[in-house]
Amino acid sequence: MVEQRKPIPVSQAVEQVVEQAHPLGTETVALEDSYGRILAEPIKAAHDVPPFNRSPYDGFALRSADTAGASGERRVRFEVIDHIGAGEVSGKSLTSHTAVRIMTGALLPEGADAVAMFEQTVDSGDSFTIRKPFEPMENVSLQGEDAKQGETIIDSGGLIHPGTIALLATFGYARVAVSKQPVVGILSTGTELLDVSEPLSPGKIRNSNGPMIAAQLRRMGIHCKLYGMSEDRLEESFAVVKKAAEETDCLITTGGVSVGDFDFLPAIYERLGAKVLFNKVAMRPGSVTTVAVANGRYLFGLSGNPSACFTGFELFVRPALLKMMGAEKIYLPKTTAILKEDFTKANPFTRFIRATYDGTYATPAGFNKSNAVSSIARGNALIVLPGGTRGFSAGDSVDVLLLGVEEGVQQWQL
Ligand SMILES: Nc1nc2c(c(=O)[nH]1)N[C@H]1C(S)=C(S)[C@@H](COP(=O)(O)OP(=O)(O)OC[C@H]3O[C@@H](n4cnc5c(N)ncnc54)[C@H](O)[C@@H]3O)O[C@H]1N2
Numbered sequence: 001m002v003e004q005r006k007p008i009p010v011s012q013a014v015e016q017v018v019e020q021a022h023p024l025g026t027e028t029v030a031l032e033d034s035y036g037r038i039l040a041e042p043i044k045a046a047h048d049v050p051p052f053n054r055s056p057y058d059g060f061a062l063r064s065a066d067t068a069g070a071s072g073e074r075r076v077r078f079e080v081i082d083h084i085g086a087g088e089v090s091g092k093s094l095t096s097h098t099a100v101r102i103m104t105g106a107l108l109p110e111g112a113d114a115v116a117m118f119e120q121t122v123d124s125g126d127s128f129t130i131r132k133p134f135e136p137m138e139n140v141s142l143q144g145e146d147a148k149q150g151e152t153i154i155d156s157g158g159l160i161h162p163g164t165i166a167l168l169a170t171f172g173y174a175r176v177a178v179s180k181q182p183v184v185g186i187l188s189t190g191t192e193l194l195d196v197s198e199p200l201s202p203g204k205i206r207n208s209n210g211p212m213i214a215a216q217l218r219r220m221g222i223h224c225k226l227y228g229m230s231e232d233r234l235e236e237s238f239a240v241v242k243k244a245a246e247e248t249d250c251l252i253t254t255g256g257v258s259v260g261d262f263d264f265l266p267a268i269y270e271r272l273g274a275k276v277l278f279n280k281v282a283m284r285p286g287s288v289t290t291v292a293v294a295n296g297r298y299l300f301g302l303s304g305n306p307s308a309c310f311t312g313f314e315l316f317v318r319p320a321l322l323k324m325m326g327a328e329k330i331y332l333p334k335t336t337a338i339l340k341e342d343f344t345k346a347n348p349f350t351r352f353i354r355a356t357y358d359g360t361y362a363t364p365a366g367f368n369k370s371n372a373v374s375s376i377a378r379g380n381a382l383i384v385l386p387g388g389t390r391g392f393s394a395g396d397s398v399d400v401l402l403l404g405v406e407e408g409v410q411q412w413q414l
């Protein structure tokens with residue numbers, strides 16, 4: 001008799017998977033290799049930013065006191081005593097009605113407390129005039145206005161993105177403490193599978209799940225170990241899964257997890273003595289998604305059906321790996337959108353519909369069965385239709401999970 005599996009709610013399944021994830025510790029990498037990694041130390045301002053009072057304009061550094069009473073009728077003249085660009089330091093100190101010609105980014109000379117932009121002056125080389133008074137510190141970029149020494153600017157646990165890199169570089173982090181990345185393996189199971197470069201033959205299809213998951217991992221900044229494809233034969237599959245599981249923190253297999261005569265993953269988990277967290281989730285696609293743990297390592301048994309495989313990765317594998325990487329924001333961001341099509345038939349399982357989201361509407365991305373591959377290629381989001389007794393109509397407000405967003409959110413809520 002076919003095994004009866006008990007489906008668990010999606011949120012419970014996500015919780016159970018994430019609960020098993022343990023951070024892998026930290027390492028340091030060169031700044032140029034840190035993009036996309038998870039920051040393992042807070043970034044504290046090592047010094048004020050900017051580190052000195054500087055000119056935000058190309059113009060003349062002057063003493064504001066000398067500008068008192070200036071007007072169109074009573075222009076005030078300054079003698080230019082030096083000329084500096086950014087990076088140069090004037091050796092001159094300003095005295096009454098003297099100024100230094102200064103470029104954007106240059107340290108203000110001693111005595112100066114304001115900058116007249118070129119556009120605010122009539123310039124005649126050795127001297128210039130102005131027609132308005134300047135306030136102390138007018139047109140000055142003040143030391144520490146951006147960041148104060150000792151201030152924590154970014155907490156640990158965030159994704160290092162280009163802005164983070166700019167900050168790290170500002171403070172002289174040639175090396176950065178980041179969380180270690182998990183070693184992740186991918187094995188595609190199925191006697192029907194052909195490699196991408198092989199021609200089709202009767203009953204065979206090309207392996208699309210393997211390359212897809214490798215790309216889903218790359219999108220998270222993770223490089224994986226490829227274990228290729230294995231045919232649906234118990235002994236051989238067991239050997240390769242066992243080896244791969246020993247060599248990785250997380251092994252992702254696709255296919256062979258359902259109740260078919262050649263679905264060997266359940267038997268393999270049993271032989272490995274792995275603890276199966278669940279083997280049925282009340283979701284579609286991906287109801288057969290199975291997650292097991294052996295010796296502290298994850299075994300993700302994703303469905304062979306491409307849409308189910310894709311969805312299983314985004315919902316379960318992604319947050320688990322991010323948590324292992326020390327990330328705080330491990331879940332896909334969620335928003336609401338207006339549904340573009342009817343889904344009038346109720347479904348007891350929560351459905352995840354591949355869709356395009358344009359900021360207002362969520363439009364299903366076409367053929368949306370579990371075995372669909374075209375809709376994964378078109379979509380940038382997953383519409384969530386909760387399981388239950390009701391259907392959904394065009395115009396309904398629905399939840400949408402956003403795919404491919406650089407950084408997610410901290411709370412899982414569905
Ligand atoms: N009697 C039942 N049959 C099925 C059930 C069930 O509950 N009772 N569940 C169905 C559901 S839901 C799904 S989803 C599939 C899951 O099957 P498996 O995860 O065991 O995957 P396979 O049987 O190996 O393959 C399913 C399908 O996907 C194609 N496939 C497999 N690997 C790849 C790959 N790497 N790239 C592209 N396509 C792949 C494979 O050829 C099959 O067509 O089971 C249902 N059956």
Ligand code: MOO
Pocket residue numbers: 283284285286287288289303305308370371
């Ligand atoms: O596991 Mo299946 O994907 O629900 O069609």
Ligand SMILES: [Mg+2]
Pocket residue numbers: 255256257258259260262263304
């Ligand atoms: Mg099967």
